[in-house]
Amino acid sequence: EEQLLESGGGLVQPGGSLTLSCSASGFTFSSYAMSWVRQAPGKGLEWVSAISGSGGSTFYADSVKGRFTISRDNSKNTLYLRMNSLRVEDTATYFCAKQGYLKDAFDLWGQGTLVTVSS
């Protein structure tokens, strides 16, 4: 069974850093691009970042560019999101998602991990 499991969320002060992890199982991880999507409390979905299957190409939303870094370790079937210079407005549940071959649709999602940025 295909599965994604995020971890690493928590409470952090403004200006602080946090690294999220997403552990994948049940599919050939290195064959698929992956994305991070976030959802602020009571709000809609916001695409944050994406990475190619090899890890050679990375993409970011303007709202996080220069502060967040996406990476992956295909030997460990794990996706990461390093978040620096965190702001109150980064408070959200962060989901990792697998991009399928068909129009890059996000066909598998993790359960999400909550990041709270507050003093």
Place this chain on the structure above:
Amino acid sequence: DIQMTQSPSSLSASVGDRVSITCRASQSISSYLIWYQQKPGKAPKLLIYAASTLHSGVPSRFSGSGSGTDFTLTINTLQPEDFAIYYCQHTYNIPFTFGGGTKVEIK
């Protein structure tokens, strides 16, 4: 960046009703349009990709149509488990923008 506008933002309907949700892109996205369903406290689930293709396991009462800039998600014979928030998303280019969501509530 391509903007995605959904309407309505919410609607009330009864079990058995037919409902339609519209998603408009700020420029042509061909058929790079995806629909997701999200229930409270849960991750989104893929419903439809390529504007009109039903994802595996999704009931046939869901359908999608459109191309270019205007798209529609239709739910025929609304079931109790369909009350949720629905999002459209384009995957035409980066950034993969989502629409603001449409909440389908019980009348």
